[in-house]
Amino acid sequence: MxxxxxxxxxxxxxxxxxxxxxxxxxxxxxxxxxxxxxxxxxxxxxxxxxxxxxxxxxxxxxxxxxxxxxxxxxxxxxxxxxxxxxxxxxxxxxxxxxxxxxxxxxxxxxxxxxxxxxxxxxxxxxxxxxxxxxxxxxxxxFSERRATIGALDKTFEKKMKRKADKVAAEDARKKKEAARKSFSSFGAVAESSDSDSASSTNSSSSEYEGASPPKQKRPINIIFPEVAASLDRTKTTDRMAVHTIAAISRAQGVNPEELALNKWTINRSRRAHRTQVMEDLQAEFAETVNGPLVVHWDGKLLPDLMGTGKHEKVDRLPIIVSSSSREQLLNVPKLPSAAGHAMADAVVASLKSWRLTDHVKAMSFDTTASNSGVRGGAAVLIEGKLGRDLLFLPCRHHILEIVLADVFKSLFGPTSGPEIPIFKRFKEKWSFVCRDRPEEGALDKETAVILAGHQDLKTAALEYAMETVEQDHQRDDFRELLELTIVYLGGVPPRGIRIMAPGAMHQARWMAKAIYGLKIFLLRSQLKLTVKETTALRVFSLFVTLVYTEAWFRAPQVLEAPLNDLNLFKKIRSFYAIDAETSKIAAEAMGRHTWYLGEESVALAFFDPRVPSETKREMAAALKTEMDGRPPKRPKLGDPASLPLPDLVTARSKRFFEILGTEVGWMEKVPDDWVDDVSFQTAKKVASALVTVNDRAERGVKLIQDYNALLTKDESQKQALLHVVTEHRKRFPNANKSTVAAASTSTSVVH
Structure with missing residues (x-):
């Protein structure tokens, strides 16, 4: 043994x-x-x-x-x-x-x-x-530790057992007495209600004799699915929910004693609801997918609340799919590392668990090496794991961030810390600045000369900003950039001239660089700037207003992406007459990211209404050349001003339509007749569902940042919580009474 x-x-x-x-x-x-x-x-x-x-x-x-x-x-x-x-x-x-x-x-x-x-x-x-x-x-x-536990004392054990039995018997007696009293009062009520007939009363008394006492009324559970979803979205803990619901019930004349009101019951209800929402979404989404899907992802390093150390961090990867009519969060898994293979494994695993691998036709991602590397990048690895070609749709906003970052660095020099010195000084001096006296760019003599020599650029930039600022914008800083551009170019925004207080600023906030730079230049006479700083701000402001703003706001327009990139190259080249070094830096940055001028993605231009019919005819002719077996490539542009779109189209461009599963027979017709062709309309609708910015993944990052440390530490519950919040936000995009009242009559998975 x-x-x-x-x-x-x-x-x-x-x-x-x-x-x-x-x-x-x-x-x-x-x-x-x-x-x-x-x-x-x-x-x-x-x-x-x-x-x-x-x-x-x-x-x-x-x-x-x-x-x-x-x-x-x-x-x-x-x-x-x-x-x-x-x-x-x-x-x-x-x-x-x-x-x-x-x-x-x-x-x-x-x-x-x-x-x-x-x-x-x-x-x-x-x-x-x-x-x-x-x-x-x-x-x-807890002193010398000499004593030891002896053998079991049988006498003491019997004594403790007798004591426990005595207590149990006393508790049983009390419960029986309470039931008897409750039964007696119930019988008295019954007797008074039947007092018209003595025989009836006697019969009733004998009928209740020896019967069980009435059961206590069961508390009401009011944590319905919509209540649970609302508590999750508003980040209300179980303890806070107890106080809130009790106060509301009292205000409505309901005794909280009648409700199942404790943190344990609320927690169980919320957990069950989250799990149900997750299961329903997975079952329903795969059955209702319509058209090709684009998968988005973006990583974020966050504290690991389930780790072995207090200060450990882990990479979280929001994974989202989108179609022409719907956007769906899949998972926000933890990654063992930020490497491309880890991201690829997580994305493919999520697609498989949601049964969406056959529906995904394209990928949207930031252009970091871990995503776009030719060998170890997540995008290439995902293609290999799925066993077929996918369209690469890098985030055009991220590309433009890189361009602006390079321009800013060339003008202001590198900074080692998280803050930029000139912006930090401006923020500290803000309370002493008169914000009602901004000076437009033309009031600066050198700027006035430059704008006068490039009147066509100024007019086009001002007209576009005035037109775009009237639209709805998801974020206030989007509108603020447009308004500052208008003020700088001598116009007046619809809301009037206003300079907002400086907000958050660090190296990762690319738009803040543009906004801060314009604000400082507009208020330059009230700030103590060096000649070098003034010169750098002048060039930076001109680049932002004349070149950058329009390019950024046109970035989400998927069908116009190839032509927009060519036009951006032309503007950057024309900026050479204003500042040669800035033009060179910006052109080099864009030259590293010619994704939408590549052989596959350039096919989007077939659906761009701005492209002339003759150009489209030449593009269609270029498709008929014989396709070789090499992988697609992106062009290295020398002088994009002289590079026509047809020169970018090759036989390899057919892969764009093959991946999306659309017909190309309409190309045999004259381009003017394409719009009336049903197959062209179908192909255009499918192409329009693609996306050229990764804002969806960025919203997923913000979601996990907001809820990473809240409400639950259980990983499965954390994933379900994120889905509940996402679905509730879809149903109630704001807190207006009209929105809440209208949504209360509709159906949703949150129910």
Whole structure:
């Protein structure tokens, strides 16, 4: 038998010595060292979480405390104490390599602690421990630790059992008496209601004699799906919900006692609702997909609330799909790393779990190396995992961010910190600035000369800004950039001239650079700027207003992407007459991102109404050349002003239509007749469903940022929570009364 016995292996751990996962045995209360040894084995060898390891350790230690008949503190407090010892050990472990007298002293103090009894005593142990022998034993365990747990006292055990039986009998008697009183009052009511007939009364009394008392009315659960979704969206905790619902019920004349109103019931209802929403969405979306899908993703480094350390972070990857009529969040999984293969694995796994792999035709992503690398990029790897070609739709906003960042760096120089010095100074001086006295660009003599020499650029930029500012904008800074452009070029925005207070500013906020630069130049006479700063701001403001603003606001227009990129190249080249270095830097940045002038994506221009019919005819003729087996390539543009669209189209451009599954027979007709062809209309509708910006993934990033540390730490519940919030936002895009009233009559998965 001994030969077949299995024992766990052991190994030596820093400060803890030999660690095994064996049960904690002995006739004394467990020490800190024994508890940490058991905890470490659970954590590292059994791969249990920190909280789970602490709970298992407390459960193991409690066996000895129960055998000694000693009261312990609540389990949650016991777990916290074990975790604190582990955190102290981790802190020492991190500083072990540094050494030094202070580190050595701390290690010696900690080792002394390991031999002490793990203190899990109840705070009222002095009153709870009645037996003098137990009291002496407990006090000894926290001093000299000489006493041991003796054999089981049969007499004492019988005494405690009699005491427990006595208490149980007393509780049963009280319940029976309460039921009798309730039954008596019920019988009295029945007797008074039947007082017209004595025989009827006697019959009724005999009928109730020996019957069970009436059951207590069950509390009403008001955490309906819509209530649960509203609580999740508003980030209301279970405890906060108790107070809120109780106050509302009292205001409506409802006694909170009649409601199932406690944090546990509310939590169970919310968890069940989240799970149901997630299941319903997965079942329904795959069945109702209409047309090709675009998959979006974007990563974000966030605190890992389920990690083993307080300050650990993990990459989260919002994954979203979109079609012509719908947008759907799939998952926001944690990644083992930010590498391309990790992102590709997560995206493909999400598509498979939602049964969408056959519907995805294109990918939208930022142009970072981990996404767009030719070998290890996520986009290429996703194609390989799915076993077919997909359209690459890099975010044009991200491309323009790179252009502006390069221009800004060339004018103002590199900055090592998260803040930009000139913008930081402006923000500090804001309270002393008279914002009602902005000076348009033309009031600067050098700027006036430049604008006079490029009147066509100025007029086109001002007209476009005036037209676009009247539209609805999702974000206030979008409108603000347009209004500042109008003011700089000498116009007056519809809302009047106003300079808003400076907002958040750091290296990642590309639009803030444009907004800050324009504000500072408009208020330049009130600020102490150096000649170098003034010159840099002058060129930067001209580039933003004449070249950049229109390009950014045209970026989401998918069918116009190829021609817009060519026009942007032409504007950048024309800026050479204003500042040669800035034009060169911007052209080089755009030259690295000619995605939408590539052989496949350039086919979008077939549906651009601005492209002349003769140009489209030449493009259609270019498709008829023989296609080779090489992969698609992006052009290296020399002088884009002289590069026509037909020169960018090749036989490889047919892959665009093959991937989307659309016909190309309409190309045999004259381009003027395309609009009347049904197959052309279908192809145009499919192409219009594509996207050239990755704003959807950015909204997913904001969603996980807002809810990462809220309401739940359970990963499955976290994913379900994000879906509940997303669906509720779709149904209630704002808090207007008209929106709430109109949506209350519609159906939604939130129900």
């Amino acid at each position: 001994a030969a077949n016995a299995k024992t766990r292996s052991r190994h030596t751990v820093y400060l803890l010595g030999n660690v095994t996962g064996e049960p904690i045995l002995g006739a004394k209360l467990p020490t800190v060292g024994q508890a940490l040894s058991f905890f470490y084995w659970k954590l590292k060898e059994d791969k249990v979480s920190v909280r789970g390891s602490a709970a298992a350790t407390v459960e193991e230690v409690a066996k000895t405390w129960t055998r000694a008949n000693l009261p312990m503190c609540q389990v949650k407090h016991s777990i916290t104490r074990v975790e604190k010892f582990y955190e102290s050990w981790r802190t020492l472990q991190k500083g072990a390599k540094r050494g030094g007298p202070t580190q050595k002293k701390k290690e010696e103090e900690f080792q002394a602690t390991l031999n002490q009894t793990l203190d899990l005593r109840h705070q009222d142990w002095r009153t709870l421990v009645i037996c003098q022998e137990d009291r002496v034993f407990l006090q000894d365990q």
